[in-house]
Amino acid sequence: MKYKSSYVILFLLVLMPVFYAFPAESSVDLVINAEVRPLLSIVMTSPPVFQLIDADGKAIASQNLGTAVVKSNYRNWTVQISSINKLNAATGRLKKTDDTVYVPYTFQLKVGDTVLVSQFDTPSPAQGITTSAGKQLSLIFNFVDPGETAMWEKGTYQDTITIVVVAT
Numbered sequence: 001m002k003y004k005s006s007y008v009i010l011f012l013l014v015l016m017p018v019f020y021a022f023p024a025e026s027s028v029d030l031v032i033n034a035e036v037r038p039l040l041s042i043v044m045t046s047p048p049v050f051q052l053i054d055a056d057g058k059a060i061a062s063q064n065l066g067t068a069v070v071k072s073n074y075r076n077w078t079v080q081i082s083s084i085n086k087l088n089a090a091t092g093r094l095k096k097t098d099d100t101v102y103v104p105y106t107f108q109l110k111v112g113d114t115v116l117v118s119q120f121d122t123p124s125p126a127q128g129i130t131t132s133a134g135k136q137l138s139l140i141f142n143f144v145d146p147g148e149t150a151m152w153e154k155g156t157y158q159d160t161i162t163i164v165v166v167a168t
Contacts (some may be wrong), residue, residue: 006121010081040077042165044068044139052094052103052143052152059152063141070127071134074167078123079116079137081109084160089119094157103157108140140164 017126046066054060070079085093091104109117109124114126116137127135 036073038167039071039073039165041071041167042068042079042163044163046139054158059143060074063143063145065141066136068139068163069134070130070137071132072127072130072163072165074168076126076130076168077165078126078168079163079165080121080123081107081108081117081123082162082164086120089122092120092159093160096153097156097158099153099155101153101155101157103152104144106142108142110138110140110164111135123166153168 021061044066050063050065052060052063068079070077083092084097087093087102087104090106092105092107094105095102107118108115116127
């Protein structure tokens with residue numbers, strides 16, 4: 001009998017590791033894809049009318065025309081300004097309605113105290129991804145006083161400027 005029980009023990013010693021070598025297991029790989037849609041937008045708040053001359057008849061040297069908020073998830077984007085009535089790259093002109101009289105101005109598009117753009121049709125340095133609140137850009141117009149002997153003629157003056165944000 002001793003002989004048969006050794007076979008049983010040997011049989012168990014050989015087969016036990018085989019049963020434990022193949023444990024029951026199952027797995028699955030899950031690939032997760034997420035899409036971030038492109039975002040590039042600009043919104044401008046600006047007063048509809050502003051004054052060029054103070055109560056004493058003197059030119060108001062500087063006007064903050066409002067704030068543009070740019071939201072972007074592009075790594076690189078630029079902003080630039082164009083004008084219908086620009087005189088040259090640095091000088092724009094407000095044109096008197098139905099006339100050929102102009103009020104010259106220069107401008108600055110700023111982030112805080114940093115000037116991004118101060119010439120027409122010239123892109124800013126590349127900017128990066130903004131926060132979800134966006135990046136605030138102030139548009140400042142500067143007017144040159146025509147001098148002690150001249151004043152701008154009364155009336156309404158206008159220019160159409162376009163602020164463009166471009167992903168690069």
